[in-house]
Amino acid sequence: MIYFDNAATGGFKPNIVKESVKSLLDDYQVNVGRGSYDTAVFAEERVFECRRFLSNNLNNGHIGRLLFTANCTQALNFCVFGFKGLGSEIVTTVTEHNSVLRPIYKLAKDKNMTIRFAKPENYGGVKAESVLNLVNDKTAFVIMNAVSNVTGYKNQFEEVGQNLKGKIPFFVDGAQAGGHINFDIMGDNISALSLAGHKGLYAYQGVGVLAINKNYDLEPTNFGGSGTETFSEVPFSYPEKLEAGTLNYPAICSLYHGAKFAFDNMAYHNERLIYLSNRLIGGLLEIKGIKIYSEKNPYGIVSFAAECPSQILADVLGKVYKIAVRGGFHCAPLMHKHLKTDDNGLIRLSLSPFNTEDEIDCFLNHLPDAMSLCL
Numbered sequence: 001m002i003y004f005d006n007a008a009t010g011g012f013k014p015n016i017v018k019e020s021v022k023s024l025l026d027d028y029q030v031n032v033g034r035g036s037y038d039t040a041v042f043a044e045e046r047v048f049e050c051r052r053f054l055s056n057n058l059n060n061g062h063i064g065r066l067l068f069t070a071n072c073t074q075a076l077n078f079c080v081f082g083f084k085g086l087g088s089e090i091v092t093t094v095t096e097h098n099s100v101l102r103p104i105y106k107l108a109k110d111k112n113m114t115i116r117f118a119k120p121e122n123y124g125g126v127k128a129e130s131v132l133n134l135v136n137d138k139t140a141f142v143i144m145n146a147v148s149n150v151t152g153y154k155n156q157f158e159e160v161g162q163n164l165k166g167k168i169p170f171f172v173d174g175a176q177a178g179g180h181i182n183f184d185i186m187g188d189n190i191s192a193l194s195l196a197g198h199k200g201l202y203a204y205q206g207v208g209v210l211a212i213n214k215n216y217d218l219e220p221t222n223f224g225g226s227g228t229e230t231f232s233e234v235p236f237s238y239p240e241k242l243e244a245g246t247l248n249y250p251a252i253c254s255l256y257h258g259a260k261f262a263f264d265n266m267a268y269h270n271e272r273l274i275y276l277s278n279r280l281i282g283g284l285l286e287i288k289g290i291k292i293y294s295e296k297n298p299y300g301i302v303s304f305a306a307e308c309p310s311q312i313l314a315d316v317l318g319k320v321y322k323i324a325v326r327g328g329f330h331c332a333p334l335m336h337k338h339l340k341t342d343d344n345g346l347i348r349l350s351l352s353p354f355n356t357e358d359e360i361d362c363f364l365n366h367l368p369d370a371m372s373l374c375l
Helices: 015-026 038-058 072-082 098-111 128-132 157-164 249-264 266-284 310-321 333-339 357-374
Strands: 066-069 089-093 114-118 139-145 170-173 192-196 208-212 301-305 347-350
Touching: 015 249, 038 066, 038 208, 038 249, 066 072, 072 098, 072 139, 072 170, 072 192, 072 208, 089 098, 089 128, 098 114, 098 139, 098 333, 128 157, 139 157, 157 170, 249 266, 266 301, 266 357, 310 347, 310 357
Parallel strands: 089 114, 089 139, 139 170, 170 192
Antiparallel strands: 066 208, 192 208, 301 347
16 A cells, blocks of 8 residues: 555554564553562663653653653643633634644633634735734634644744743644654743654554643643652642543554654655655646645655545545545545535645655556545
8 A cells, every 4th residue: 555644643653663663562561650670670771761852852841841742632632621820712724624723612611711723825824923813812822733734834823932032822733844843842831732653753542641841730631650759739749630540551652653753754755745745736837627725845744636526536536446544524624615615625635755756656647546536
């Protein structure tokens, strides 16, 4: 199968990631932070190394405020439901994934809050000015994604944070940007950044990252065992304050090696994705009946509409030609309404730096026949 669905889950995993997990599974399984015997201490040291590596690279200013979650969605829920502050309005964008939209809908309903949405210009990214124009003295927090998972356009989140200057909580969904952008949490006044381990950071599924600025606190929304401060109702110290329950030790080990691989090779991988996405778009332009909603980009996301429902075309490509693409609405309903693609959705190809020119050419060669089978 040719795999073009890396924005959902990265298909390629470096050998060092696979080997680290295999080695771990061959050894004793232990619960991190719950014992003082040698294997438990060794496990805690490995998790700490991952925590320190990510904290340093994301510049959140405090190792303990680099938290591991089950996924990026859980990290975003921690931000939305654990924010500290006042206000009756939430500012976000129409480019958001449901992992942002559904939590803020819930919060707004429960607390009678208003949500204000910034829009991009045409198909592009959201400008900082569009977000900042919605901020006022009623704003509780601002939350936005770094990169659209539908179009691959980058939003001007850095400029938003720099202008807010930490005066209003500012949360960033980095699911599609992890491994492609050098985040600077302290420098850009990001209150908390959420990342998905299993996409551009090359980890296995089951681990997300919540990197909290050292100058910002979140209230816990998840309660349970921590291995420390047993007689306290809630642990006072980070990361235990928010990191309740058993950590996914194998996934965290895969994240450590995957993130190192991603950061060490970021410049090359981004250059490669710009080249591959440009090649793909150039080929799509030669095919009749295609409307493209992306430009070449370092995130590898290229979306287009054809003269048939996107989900049917995706099914044909997968079942007949063994080419894995994503059809439909990509969990981003407001973006599709903005693009006026909320009837048939879009076909999304999300590339890896390890996809090849031959794979792209194979897709382009089969696409016209696949489209004809859908009509």
